[in-house]
Amino acid sequence: MAEQSSIHGLWRSRWLFILAAAGSAVGLGNIWKFPYITGENGGGAFVLVYLLCIALIGVPVMIAEVLLGRTGRQSPINTMTAIAKDQQVNPAWAGIGWMGALSGFLILSFYSVIAGWALNYVCTTAMGVLDGVSAAQSGETFSALLASPLTLLFWHSAFMLLTLAIVSRGVNKGLESAIKLLMPMLFALLALLLAYAFTLEGFWQGFDFLFSFDLNKLSSDGVIVALGHAFFTLSLGLGAIMAYGAYMPANVSIGKTVLLVGLLDTLVALVAGLIIFAIVFSNGLEPSAGPGLLFQTLPVAFGQMPFGTLVGSLFFILVAFAAWSSSISLAEPVVAWAVESLGMSRMRAAIVVGLVAWVLGLGTILSFNLWSDVTLFGKTIFATLDFLTANILLPLGGLLIAVFVGWRMKASDVQTEADMGSGVLYALWRVTLRYIAPLGIAFVLYNGLK
Ligand code: PFF
DSSP: OOOOOOOOOOOSSSSHHHHHHHHHHSSHIIIIIIIHHHHTTHHHHHHHHHHHHIIEEEEEEEHHHHHHHHHHOOOOHHHHHHHHHHTTGGGGEEEEEEEEHHHHHHHHHHHHHHHHHHHHHHHHTTTTTTTTTOOHHHHHHHHHHOOHHHHHHHHHHHHHHHHHHTTTTOOIIIIIHHHHHHHHHHHHHHHHHHHHTTTSSSSSHHHHHHHOOOOOGOOOHHHHHHHHHHHHHHTTTTHHHHHHHHTOTTSSSSSHHHHHHHHHHHHHHHHHHHHHHEEEHHHHHOOGGGGGGHHHHHHHHHSTTTTHHHHHOOOOOHHHHHHHHHHHHHHHHHHHHHHHOOOOOOOHHHHHHHHHHHHHHHHHHHHHHTTTTBBBBBBBBHHHHHHIIIIIIIHHHHHHHHHHIIIIIHHHHHHHHHHHHHHHHHHHHHIIIIIIHHHHHHHHHHHHHO
């Protein structure tokens, strides 16, 4: 395809792309979701499968997704439309973009509610409400939050506004400035908390829980959750990374860059796991507590340590920051599309996208209280949205991306755009993308849904 240019701007450097993509990838998925699904799925064996999914499926698909974005240089919907036309394949391939837009709305709707929990905890921790709490008291505080639709609504609205404030400012003034500030702080705080966790008596028990593999503990459900999480945590399969790829400068090696993003994301998840399970085991808590794990366990530790109020508030600020740099990437693909195709201003597009996701979020809010017994396939609304997006739509999006880049695009075009030369690395990527990733995803999806 002839060289395209992005009307939305470009990241100013390779590092800014890395920070932005890492900002999208590192989020609630790493700090909140990874520890609790690991706890629910029995620990080490689940972690092993998750790591395999990242390496054999996630990273190859991520390279393909960035490549598509950089080739098309538009929102995912228009990028896929343009590339399908250029490659003279069925225009229905643009469906990858449309399906991604749907997933983006659904995820943003519940993501904002959970990020709202973090905002709420910034306040409760800073005001000293959680000073010296026992595990039981901390559990009660969390249940009280979930039981209050209005409190949840308030924080959900606040978080959605924060997201819109950045997205409406655009790539350089909005996304880039926010990310430059947020990411280094996030890394610093995680390092500090890891050092603290290391001093706890339960550290090695947590370590064992994460890294000792007992395959008997793994269910087939666990495998689909691990694959789904690999997509969720790397922000793959819905076009977020494609949109960010569209703003990537031309002279940057996609392969190496993506590898770094994948490593950073995995590192943050493992460190978050080490911190949280150290606290869980040091305080005799349950690793399988579910979605409340992060919010019930950490306050217990903060309540006991010196300067706990300060460290605790900072920690929840960072959870919120991590979520913020991810939520902007959920909104960006659709906002960019509305700017390109509906001729909206960025501001207006951001407001419309935010409003739709905000309304959808009400379903998640109510699923924790008034509608807690409304279920679909035995799951609450929140659990359904989470399952449908992470475990079905994202892997399906990833499967289509792998097949499109691996089998439908001309190999010579792919090789030129990938810019990885023709050596071992490129060959390895081609093979994983064409065979291992699609077969792996199809196998897990088929077995998981059967
Ligand atoms: N990767 C983010 C996280 O781990 O929290 C969540 C996410 C962001 C998923 C953007 C999908 C996406 F497009």
